[in-house]
Amino acid sequence: MTYILEQKQIEEIEQVLSKSLIDLGVHSVILIDMAGNIVVDQDSGNSDHDIYSLAALAAGNYGAMNAMANIVGEDEFSLLFHKGETANIHFSKILSDYLLVSIFGKEISLGFLRLKVAEAVAKIEKLLPTQSA
Amino acid sequence: MAFVNLKKKEVQAKIVYYGPGRGGKTTNLEFIYNRIRSQMQNEMVTIKTHGDRTLFFDFLPLNIGTIKGYSIRTQLYTVPGQVKYNATRRLVLRGVDGIVFVADSMAVRKEKNISSLKNLEENLAAYQKDLYKIPIVLQYNKRDLGKKGVPLLSIEEMERDLNSKLKAPSFGTSAMIGHNVVATLKKAIQMTMISLQRTLM
Numbered sequence: 001m002t003y004i005l006e007q008k009q010i011e012e013i014e015q016v017l018s019k020s021l022i023d024l025g026v027h028s029v030i031l032i033d034m035a036g037n038i039v040v041d042q043d044s045g046n047s048d049h050d051i052y053s054l055a056a057l058a059a060g061n062y063g064a065m066n067a068m069a070n071i072v073g074e075d076e077f078s079l080l081f082h083k084g085e086t087a088n089i090h091f092s093k094i095l096s097d098y099l100l101v102s103i104f105g106k107e108i109s110l111g112f113l114r115l116k117v118a119e120a121v122a123k124i125e126k127l128l129p130t131q132s133a
Numbered sequence: 134m135a136f137v138n139l140k141k142k143e144v145q146a147k148i149v150y151y152g153p154g155r156g157g158k159t160t161n162l163e164f165i166y167n168r169i170r171s172q173m174q175n176e177m178v179t180i181k182t183h184g185d186r187t188l189f190f191d192f193l194p195l196n197i198g199t200i201k202g203y204s205i206r207t208q209l210y211t212v213p214g215q216v217k218y219n220a221t222r223r224l225v226l227r228g229v230d231g232i233v234f235v236a237d238s239m240a241v242r243k244e245k246n247i248s249s250l251k252n253l254e255e256n257l258a259a260y261q262k263d264l265y266k267i268p269i270v271l272q273y274n275k276r277d278l279g280k281k282g283v284p285l286l287s288i289e290e291m292e293r294d295l296n297s298k299l300k301a302p303s304f305g306t307s308a309m310i311g312h313n314v315v316a317t318l319k320k321a322i323q324m325t326m327i328s329l330q331r332t333l334m
C-alpha cells in the first residue's frame with residue numbers, strides 16, 4: 001500500500017508546523033506515519049538529530065505504548081511525553097495513521113506546548129490522506 | 134505503507150527481515166551496515182537484550198539512489214525472532230512493503246523455520262496483508278556451517294518446507310561472511326519497487 005502527498009500539501013503542512021510550533025520555540029517537529037516513514041520535518045535550524053532513527057523509534061514506541069494501554073483496558077494513553085534535562089519529547093496521534101513528534105526545551109511549558117500541538121493537529125488533519133492500515 | 138513525497142521526489146519504503154530466533158537477521162543488517170558505514174551519517178539502531186538477542190528491532194535507513202528521478206529510501210528492520218516476543222514482532226510489521234525471510238539451515242531448526250513462516254502469515258493477516266501477495270525473498274542462511282560438519286537441511290528440503298506454495302525467489306546465504314546478503318537485499322528492493330509501481334498506477 002502506498003500513499004502520495006503533493007508538493008502543495010507538504011508545503012501547507014510545513015507552514016502549519018513552522019507557524020504553530022517552530023516559531024514559538026519548539027526545536028524540532030517531525031510528522032511520521034505509523035510505519036515509521038517521515039512525512040514532513042521542520043526544525044529551528046540548530047538541531048541536528050538523526051530524524052530517520054528517531055522516526056523509527058517513535059513509531060515503535062508509540063505502538064508499544066498503545067499495546068500496553070490495551071492490556072490495562074485503555075483505548076490509548078492521552079499524554080505521551082518524556083522529560084529530560086534539556087530536551088523533552090511529546091507525541092500526538094493524528095487521525096489513526098500519523099504521529100506528530102515535538103522536541104522542545106525548558107523555555108516552553110508542557111501545557112502551552114500541548115495547546116499549540118492540538119491547534120496544529122486540528123489543521124493538519126484536514127491536509128492528510130486517511131489510510132486503512 | 135510506502136510514502137511518496139512529491140516535493141522531495143522521494144520514496145520511502147519499509148523492508149522487514151523476519152524469521153526464527155538466532156537465524157541471522159541481525160547479522161544480515163550488520164553486514165550491510167559495515168559495508169556502507171563510511172557513507173552513512175547515522176548509526177544502526179539496535180534494541181537488544183544483553184545476550185545480543187533482538188528485543189524490539191534493528192533499524193538501518195538505506196539510501197539506494199534514484200529510480201526514474203525519485204530518490205529511494207528503504208528502511209530496513211529486523212524483528213525479534215524469539216517466540217515470546219510476538220507482540221513486538223507484530224508492531225514492527227506495521228506498514229511493511231517487502232520481506233526477507235531468513236530461515237536457518239541447521240537441521241535442528243527445521244520446525245522453527247516452518248512455524249516462523251506460519252507466524253508471519255498470521256501477523257500479516259492482522260494488517261489485512263496476504264503472505265502470498267506481499268513481495269518476499271527467502272534466505273537459507275548459515276550455509277557455511279556445512280563445511281564445519283554441522284548437519285544442514287538441503288536446499289531442496291528447505292524449498293519443500295517453506296517455498297512449495299510461496300514460490301518466492303530464494304538464496305542460500307551466509308550472513309556471517311556476507312555471502313549473498315547483498316543479492317538478497319537487491320532482489321527484495323527490486324520486488325518491492327515493482328509492487329509499489331503497480332499500486333501507484
Ligand SMILES: Nc1nc2c(ncn2[C@@H]2O[C@H](COP(=O)(O)OP(=O)(O)OP(=O)(O)O)[C@@H](O)[C@H]2O)c(=O)[nH]1
Pocket residue numbers: 152153154155156157158159160161185186187188211212213214215274275276277278306307308309310
Ligand atoms: N556460521 C554462521 N553463523 C551465523 C550466520 N548468521 C548468523 N550467525 C550467527 O547466529 C547467531 C544469531 O544471529 P543473529 O543475527 O543475532 O540472529 P537473529 O535472527 O537476529 O536472532 P533474534 O534477534 O533472536 O531473532 C549469531 O551468533 C551469529 O553470529 C551464518 O551465516 N553462519
Ligand SMILES: [Mg+2]
Pocket residue numbers: 158159160186187211212213214
Ligand atoms: Mg536479531
